[in-house]
Amino acid sequence: MATLQLSALEKRYPNGFTALHGIDLAVEDGELVVIVGPSGCGKSTLLRTLAGLESITAGELAINARRVNDLEPAERDIAMVFQNYALYPHMSVYDNMAYGLKNRGVAKADIRRRVNATAELLDLGALLDRRPRQLSGGQRQRVAMGRAIVREPQVFLFDEPLSNLDAKLRVQMRLEIRRLQKRLGVTAVYVTHDQTEAMTLADRLVVMNAGRVEQCGTPMALYDRPATRFVAGFIGSPAMNFLPVTVRGERLELPDGGELDLATGLDDGAELTLGVRPEHLTTLPDGAAMPASAVALDTRVELIEPLGADTLAYTRLAGLDEPVVARLDGEHAVAEGQTLRLVLTGERLHLFDAEGQRLAERRCAVDVVS
Amino acid sequence: MRYQRPGLDIASHLLLAVGCGLFFLPVWLAFAASTHSMSELSGHVAPLWVGDTGLANYARLIEDPVNSLGTNVLKLLANSLVMALGIAVGKIAISLLAAYAIVFFRFPLRRLCFWLIFITLMLPVEVRIVPTYQVAADLHLLDSYPGLILPLIASATATFLLRQFYLTIPPELVEAARIDGAGPWRFLRDILLPLSKTNIAALFVIMFLYGWNQYLWPLLVTTDADYMTVVVSLKRLLTTGDSPVPWQDVTATAMLAMGPPVLVILLMQRYFVKGLVDSEK
Ligand SMILES: Nc1ncnc2c1ncn2[C@@H]1O[C@H](COP(=O)(O)OP(=O)(O)OP(=O)(O)O)[C@@H](O)[C@H]1O
Numbered sequence: 124m125a126t127l128q129l130s131a132l133e134k135r136y137p138n139g140f141t142a143l144h145g146i147d148l149a150v151e152d153g154e155l156v157v158i159v160g161p162s163g164c165g166k167s168t169l170l171r172t173l174a175g176l177e178s179i180t181a182g183e184l185a186i187n188a189r190r191v192n193d194l195e196p197a198e199r200d201i202a203m204v205f206q207n208y209a210l211y212p213h214m215s216v217y218d219n220m221a222y223g224l225k226n227r228g229v230a231k232a233d234i235r236r237r238v239n240a241t242a243e244l245l246d247l248g249a250l251l252d253r254r255p256r257q258l259s260g261g262q263r264q265r266v267a268m269g270r271a272i273v274r275e276p277q278v279f280l281f282d283e284p285l286s287n288l289d290a291k292l293r294v295q296m297r298l299e300i301r302r303l304q305k306r307l308g309v310t311a312v313y314v315t316h317d318q319t320e321a322m323t324l325a326d327r328l329v330v331m332n333a334g335r336v337e338q339c340g341t342p343m344a345l346y347d348r349p350a351t352r353f354v355a356g357f358i359g360s361p362a363m364n365f366l367p368v369t370v371r372g373e374r375l376e377l378p379d380g381g382e383l384d385l386a387t388g389l390d391d392g393a394e395l396t397l398g399v400r401p402e403h404l405t406t407l408p409d410g411a412a413m414p415a416s417a418v419a420l421d422t423r424v425e426l427i428e429p430l431g432a433d434t435l436a437y438t439r440l441a442g443l444d445e446p447v448v449a450r451l452d453g454e455h456a457v458a459e460g461q462t463l464r465l466v467l468t469g470e471r472l473h474l475f476d477a478e479g480q481r482l483a484e485r486r487c488a489v490d491v492v493s
Numbered sequence: 494m495r496y497q498r499p500g501l502d503i504a505s506h507l508l509l510a511v512g513c514g515l516f517f518l519p520v521w522l523a524f525a526a527s528t529h530s531m532s533e534l535s536g537h538v539a540p541l542w543v544g545d546t547g548l549a550n551y552a553r554l555i556e557d558p559v560n561s562l563g564t565n566v567l568k569l570l571a572n573s574l575v576m577a578l579g580i581a582v583g584k585i586a587i588s589l590l591a592a593y594a595i596v597f598f599r600f601p602l603r604r605l606c607f608w609l610i611f612i613t614l615m616l617p618v619e620v621r622i623v624p625t626y627q628v629a630a631d632l633h634l635l636d637s638y639p640g641l642i643l644p645l646i647a648s649a650t651a652t653f654l655l656r657q658f659y660l661t662i663p664p665e666l667v668e669a670a671r672i673d674g675a676g677p678w679r680f681l682r683d684i685l686l687p688l689s690k691t692n693i694a695a696l697f698v699i700m701f702l703y704g705w706n707q708y709l710w711p712l713l714v715t716t717d718a719d720y721m722t723v724v725v726s727l728k729r730l731l732t733t734g735d736s737p738v739p740w741q742d743v744t745a746t747a748m749l750a751m752g753p754p755v756l757v758i759l760l761m762q763r764y765f766v767k768g769l770v771d772s773e774k
Pocket residue numbers: 136137138140142160161162163164165166167168169316
C-alpha cells in the first residue's frame with residue numbers, strides 16, 4: 124500500500140540545534156521498521172518529521188513516491204500512536220476513534236461500521252461508551268491503536284507506545300501489534316529503546332546515533348555483523364565486551380598479555396578493539412583440551428547475576444578496567460571471588476579500528492560468522 | 494481529612510449555624526422592611542418581622558415608574574442583566590481567544606502581547622476612567638448598551654487563568670488532533686472548549702458578578718434613565734433631598750437586585766459539579 128522514502132532528511136530546530144544530520148532510509152510496503160538509539164539521538168524527532176509535526180529543514184520525504192515535505196499531518200495519510208496515548212479525555216472511546224473520520228467528512232453510517240469493526244478487532248466492543256480515564260493502561264493503549272487503525276492510514280508511526288505498560292502487558296501488546304501490523308499489511312515505523320521490542324518486532328532495524336543512521340538491516344544481521352562499535356555495543360543485552368588489542372604480526376595481543384591467532388594484515392602495533400558477546404564466551408569443561416587457535420582468559424569473578432536459564436558473570440581481566448561479562452549456563456556453578464577461565468575462540472569475534480568501524484572482510488579472517 | 498468525634502461535629506454545626514445566621518440577618522432585615530408601608534417604616538427601628546403590605550411593594554416597583562428614577566425596576570433589572578451578561582460573555586469570548594492565540598500559536602511579538610495584556614491588570618477601570626470616558630464620548634457610546642459593556646470587556650484575569658489552564662494541556666493532545674485533521678477552529682471547538690468547560694463556568698460566575706456589581710462606570714456613562722442599572726438606582730433612591738427615604742422601595746429593589754446573581758450562582762454551581770465530574774482533571 125505504501126512506501127516511504129527519506130533522502131538526506133535534515134532537521135534543525137529553531138534554536139539552531141541540528142537533531143537529524145541527513146537521514147537516508149527507504150521503507151518498503153508493509154514493512155515494520157524499528158528505530159532504536161540512545162536517548163536524545165533524534166528518534167522522536169525523526170518520527171515527528173515523518174508525521175509532519177515538525178517541519179523538514181532539508182532533504183526529501185516521500186510517501187508512495189509523492190513528495191510530502193510541505194503537507195499537513197492530516198494530509199499525509201499517516202496515523203501516530205503516542206507514548207502517553209494522547210486520547211481526548213472528554214470523549215468516549217467511540218468518539219475518540221471516530222473523531223478523525225468525522226473531520227474527514229466520512230458518512231455517519233460508515234464511521235459506525237468502521238469503528239465497530241476496529242473495536243471488534245481490538246476487543247474494545249464493551250468499552251465504547253467509556254471515557255479514557257475509566258480505562259486501564261492496556262485498554263487505553265488499545266484505544267490509541269484503534270484510533271490509528273480505524274483511519275486506515277498509509278503509514279503507522281509509533282513512538283514508544285508500550286513504555287508506560289508493565290512488563291507482562293508489554294509482551295502481550297508487542298505480539299498484538301506485530302499480529303495486527305502483519306494482518307493489516309500497513310507500513311510502520313516504530314521507535315523504541317527497548318532491545319527486546321526492537322529485535323522481535325522489526326523486519327528491519329535502524330540504529331541511530333547523534334542524529335545519524337549508524338546501521339540499518341535485519342535484527343540478526345545487526346546482531347551478527349554490527350558495522351560499527353557503537354552498533355555492536357547497542358544491540359544485544361548485556362552489551363558486547365570490548366577488549367583493546369594490539370596487532371603482533373599474525374596475532375593479536377590481548378590486554379592480559381595473551382595472544383590470539385588472527386591475521387589482520389595490518390601493520391605491527393596497530394591498535395584495534397576486539398568485541399565479543401557475553402554469550403560467545405565459553406568455559407572449558409574440566410579436563411577438556413583447549414581448542415586450536417583459541418585463547419584462555421583467566422579472570423576473577425566479581426559479581427554474578429543468576430537469571431534462571433542463564434547466569435551472568437561479571438569478571439575482571441588483568442589489564443582491563445571494565446568487567447568482562449560472560450553468559451554462562453544457569454546450571455554452571457560459579458561463586459563470586461573464584462577464578463574463571465573463559466575461552467575466546469576465533470569465531471564470532473568482531474574487530475573495530477580506532478574510528479570504531481568494523482574491519483573489512485579481506486583484512487579480518489575471523490569475519491566468517493558461523 | 495475527617496475527624497470522627499461527636500462533640501466536634503456538634504460544635505462545628507453550631508458554628509456553621511451561627512455564621513449562616515449572621516450572614517442571613519441583613520438579608521432578612523431588608524426583606525422584612527420591604528414588606529412594610531412607608532408610614533410604618535419612617536421613624537421606627539427596622540422591623541424584624543414581615544409587614545402586611547406584602548408583595549404590593551414589589552408589584553408597584555415592577556410595574557410603575559419610580560418617581561425619583563423615571564423608570565420601573567424591571568427595566569433597571571433588564572439593563573443590569575444586559576450589561577452583566579454582555580461583560581461576562583464578552584470577557585470569556587475575548588479571553589478564550591486571546592489565551593488560545595498566546596498558548597498555541599507562534600507569532601512575532603507573542604511575548605510582548607502577553608505582557609501587554611498582563612500589564613492591564615494594573616489598570617482597572619477606576620484608574621483609567623477619565624481617558625476611557627473621553628474615548629466612549631468620542632465614539633458616541635454614552636447612554637447605550639455598548640457604552641456600558643465595551644470598556645469593561647477585556648479581561649487580563651480571565652486571559653491569564655485560561656492561559657494557565659491551556660498550558661497544562663499535553664502537547665501530544667494537540668498533535669493527535671492535528672493528525673486527526675482538526676484545524677485550529679475545530680481544535681478550539683471540539684477539544685479545547687469542552688476541556689475548559691469547568692473553568693469557563695467558574696469564570697462566568699465571577700465575571701457576571703463583576704459586571705452586575707459595576708457602579709462607577711455605569712453611573713458615569715449613563716444619564717438617561719433608560720440605561721440606568723439597578724445597582725446605580727439604589728444609590729439614587731437614597732438621595733431624596735428633604736423628603737424621607739422610601740425605605741420599602743430601597744429594600745425591595747435591593748432584594749430584586751440580588752435575584753439574578755443568586756440565580757446564576759445556583760445554576761452554575763450545578764454545572765460546575767457536573768463539569769468537575771465529567772472532565773479528566
Ligand atoms: N523543540 C526542540 N528544540 C530544540 N531541540 C530539541 C527539540 N526537541 C528535541 N530537541 C533535541 O533534539 C535531540 C533529539 O531529541 P529526540 O526527542 O528526538 O530524542 P529521542 O531519540 O526521541 O530521545 P528519547 O529516547 O529520550 O525519547 C535532543 O538532543 C533534544 O534535546
